[in-house]
Amino acid sequence: MQSLEALTREASALASNEITVVSAMTAAEGEVSRIMQICNACRYCEGFCAVFPAMTRRLEFGRADAHFLANLCHNCGACLHSCQYAPPHEFAVNVPKAMAEVRRQTYVDYAWPAGFGALYKRNGLTIAVALAGGLALFLILATAMKGSLFLPPLAGNFYAVFPHNTLALLFGAVFLFSMIALGVGVRRFWRNEDPGAMSGAAIGEAAHDVLSLHYLGGGHGEGCNNASDAFSLARRRFHHLTFYGFMLCFASTCVATLYHYLLKLEAPYALASLPVVLGAAGGIGLLAGPAGLLWLNLKRHPQHGDVAQRPMDRGFIALLLLTSASGLALLMLRDTSMMALLLAVHLGIVMALFLTLPYGKFAHGIYRSAALLKWAVEKRRPSGLLVED
Incomplete structure (x- = not known):
């Protein structure tokens, strides 16, 4: 019987050969395919998250599989930090980094219009601040x-x-x-690899996983x-503050x-309204959450993701921070002669935020939600391996 080391070495070689056959795959997609072949032979991390059980339902990892995972x-x-084949091992298995590089690519591949996605990918922070x-x-x-x-003073x-x-x-x-x-981006992502018919149970599970992070x-x-390698729930908590802060602001607009x-x-409405x-x-949530995420982003180890994506991430975080700071300043000074100036600044920032939503970190939240729904649907299908056509 072959050892695990031999099996993973063979999987790595097969994945490398596959990259030359599937010409449509980029280098980043090919790296995900190579790593998933190794992980599929090892399976030590199978219980860690949804990626690994979804991986085990596949023998091959084409472009659509790479985007989904x-x-x-x-x-x-x-x-x-659990992988025995992580760098400096010769297999150089780094799942978070490989996945992040493909994830950044999907923002461009599914963006509409496509040119906007490519532009924001290259200059996310500059475009966000300049547009605002x-x-x-x-x-x-x-x-x-x-x-x-x-x-x-106009009393707000x-x-x-x-x-x-x-x-x-x-x-x-x-x-x-x-x-x-x-909507166009999510439709393209979903049709890239259709998992089958949805059920109420699948939708409920996906909604729970999204809302609870x-x-x-x-x-x-x-x-x-x-x-x-130290564990912390800070990232989850700051994401919660950001997400629910955004939803509260949206609810305020709807009300x-x-x-x-x-x-x-x-309007104007009373302070207690x-x-x-x-x-x-x-x-307040949009001030505390993004500030925490920016702090974590600045401290993040370069092996924990895609360094090239950081300007895009920071561009979105910067717009959230500017939106919340200008909005709170407007609320506090709405009864002064500064109100008109602050209103113009706040509206310009909010407009920039919404114009860039489909091309940066917000889009990743939408695609990730779609991926979780795909997985909830897929896992309810009869057991069997999926091979991309």
Whole structure:
């Protein structure tokens, strides 16, 4: 009987040969294929996360499989520190890094329009900050030209600066564009490897895993590795603050919309009103969560992911931080003569955030949710190995 070392060596060789046969695969996709062949022979990490049981249902790892598994990976780092074939071993198995490189590639492959995805991939942080600054400056100049930049205190009446219909039309168009772009991307991702018919149980399991960030608990539920092999739940907690902070801000906007159109209650709203309370709570979450994620990103060990993706990650984090900081400043100073200036800055940043949603870190959350749903569907199919056509 062959030893495990011999089996994994043979798997590595087979995977390397496969890369030359499947010409459509990139080097990053080929590396995921090579590593998954080795992991499939070893299976030590099978219980760590959804990637490894999904891997065991496959004998070959084509382009679609690499994209699916890469987005299923939560980059917790547990498998890297448990792997006997991790660098400096000659097999150089680094699942988090290989998956992260393919995951970054999927942001471009599924982006619509495609050129926007490629541009953001190369210059994420620069584009995010420049777009936010440019849009904010445009709105500041427009406000100044109207003579509305330094008005007397207006008791938080934003519509005296920008009419409601103008804001609704402007942000409605931006939001619609983002949703269409994300929808096209997710549809492309899903059709790349259709797992079969969905069931209520599969949807429920996927929703639970997404909302609880289940797989950010790491392989043993102790959390993720970041700067070393030490486990911490900080990444999971900061993700929760960011996600639910964003959802509270979105809920605030939805409630304010219902107030305006259904109840005929127009802004400004009192500090104790539901839209303001939801928005303030969400703003605090969006300040604490991204600040923590940026701190972890700056400290992250280079082997725990794709270093080239960090400008994209930091671009999204920067926009979240700028959105929350400007929003909270606007809330605190809405009864002063600074309100119009802060409103223009805040709206410019929010517009930049929504315009870049389909091309950066937010898109990864959507694709990861789709990958979790795929896995929940796939695992309910009759047992058997999947081979890409």
